[in-house]
Amino acid sequence: MDISRQSSAEEVERGPRARTRRLMLETASRLMQSGVTPSVTEAAEAAGVSRATAYRYFPSQAALVQAVVDEGLGPILTWKSDAKDVETRVDDLIGTSLPRIEAYEATFKAALKLSLDQWARRQAGTLGDEPRFTRGHRVDLLKDAIAPLKGSLSGAQFERLAQALSLVFGVEVLIVLKDIWGLDGEETQSVARWAAAALVKAAMVAEM
Missing domain, CATH: 1.10.357 (Tetracycline Repressor; domain 2)
Incomplete structure (x- = not known):
């Protein structure tokens, strides 16, 4: 698919930060599997994560979707x-x-x-x-x-x-x-x- 390869999950810090990123990914993946292409804000709201925190992990919708696609x-x-x-x-x-x-x-x-x-x-x-x-x-x-x-x-x-x-x-x-x-x-x-x-x-x- 022309998706730029991103840093692997292993490069992300462990602990609470890693869990928050994983929660965002799992939530965005669930939304995309239901046919929705979520914005970072929409994924953050569904995951119960603040917008500021969400944007630290995924600065744009493209970055979020790329990460979900790579997971898929x-x-x-x-x-x-x-x-x-x-x-x-x-x-x-x-x-x-x-x-x-x-x-x-x-x-x-x-x-x-x-x-x-x-x-x-x-x-x-x-x-x-x-x-x-x-x-x-x-x-x-x-x-x-x-x-x-x-x-x-x-x-x-x-x-x-x-x-x-x-x-x-x-x-x-x-x-x-x-x-x-x-x-x-x-x-x-x-x-x-x-x-x-x-x-x-x-x-x-x-x-x-």
């Missing part, structure tokens, strides 16, 4: 594969990621809503100095998945394959295949994995 992504962010075959690596990434994304579907859709809302306000010139919520973890993950092809594809071909695979990886896949086509989670994953394999094969054939 969880093990996806540390995905690695020892496989040498690119098709296997890509299939493993999608097979690992989509069930997790579906489990936190409402959270990722709420984050997408914020991204689209900011885009609309930026187009209208009303976003002001509000920090931008960006999405982009998928870029690094997909490039890692197809890394064995770096030596056989040109730089442009490598980038294009990663870009094409990004179309079948992420919450947008659920929006298209579940919301529009009415597929269930298992069917959605099957289509996404099939499409990813087809893209990898096409890139490898073009290279030959």
Whole structure:
């Protein structure tokens, strides 16, 4: 997703401060899982935390949403594969990621809503100095998945394959295949994995 990677929870102080931050995260996560994209103030009120305290941990809505999204992504962010075959690596990434994304579907859709809302306000010139919520973890993950092809594809071909695979990886896949086509989670994953394999094969054939 272009989300900037944040400091891990381990870097936050332990004790009451850590508990307050965790409470804010859990509250914001609960709100996002219900379909709401909370402001820092709204999350603070729901958590019973003062606004001043909340803003010390999350200085903007974008920072709060980024933290919740990273929590939702969880093990996806540390995905690695020892496989040498690119098709296997890509299939493993999608097979690992989509069930997790579906489990936190409402959270990722709420984050997408914020991204689209900011885009609309930026187009209208009303976003002001509000920090931008960006999405982009998928870029690094997909490039890692197809890394064995770096030596056989040109730089442009490598980038294009990663870009094409990004179309079948992420919450947008659920929006298209579940919301529009009415597929269930298992069917959605099957289509996404099939499409990813087809893209990898096409890139490898073009290279030959």
